[in-house]
Amino acid sequence: MSDVRILIVEDDPFIAMDIESAVAEELGDDAVMLIVASVEAAKREAAKNWSCALLDIDVVGGKTFDVAASLLQNGVPFAFVSGSTPLDVPKPLRDVQFLRKPFSTTDIVSFVASAVDSR
Numbered sequence: 001m002s003d004v005r006i007l008i009v010e011d012d013p014f015i016a017m018d019i020e021s022a023v024a025e026e027l028g029d030d031a032v033m034l035i036v037a038s039v040e041a042a043k044r045e046a047a048k049n050w051s052c053a054l055l056d057i058d059v060v061g062g063k064t065f066d067v068a069a070s071l072l073q074n075g076v077p078f079a080f081v082s083g084s085t086p087l088d089v090p091k092p093l094r095d096v097q098f099l100r101k102p103f104s105t106t107d108i109v110s111f112v113a114s115a116v117d118s119r
Contacts, residue, residue: 004031004116007045007053009067010081011037011060015101019054019081022105023112039064046070052115053078054099054108057088068093077115081108 004027010016016035023031036042039061046053046067053071055064057080064080071078072093079097080089086098099107 004051005049006031006033006112007042007048007050007078008033008035009037009042009053009055009059009064010035011056011058013037015056015081018105019108022108026109026113027116039067042067043070046074046076050076051119052076052112054081054112055079057082057084065090065093068096072096077118079111079115 006023008016008019010019020033020035023033034045036045037060039059042064043066047070053076055068055078057063068078079099081099081101081103083101086094089098097111099111
């Protein structure tokens with residue numbers, strides 16, 4: 001799994017570290033992960049080449065729905081990782097995988113592995 005690049009949009013540093021640690025344990029040194037905490041930073045990063053992304057919905061600066069739409073348009077697999085409910089997601093984005101907080105790191109790793117394998 002070389003050249004695996006994962007975007008993590010999460011404004012809680014402890015949750016971000018949990019996600020990063022779980023993915024790193026599964027993928028090892030083959031994965032490059034970038035954690036951003038704001039909508040603004042996530043929008044800049046969404047245009048880049050990612051293997052997959054994990055998005056909290058409510059982060060610094062608002063909601064990540066525009067980021068999600070951009071990733072979807074660019075064909076980047078992503079999942080929402082949020083304490084919100086799936087009904088809070090706009091209808092065009094409701095088919096996206098939703099991992100509710102508190103999440104299982106097994107679910108995170110499973111999504112990432114599946115997304116990376118599909119690319």
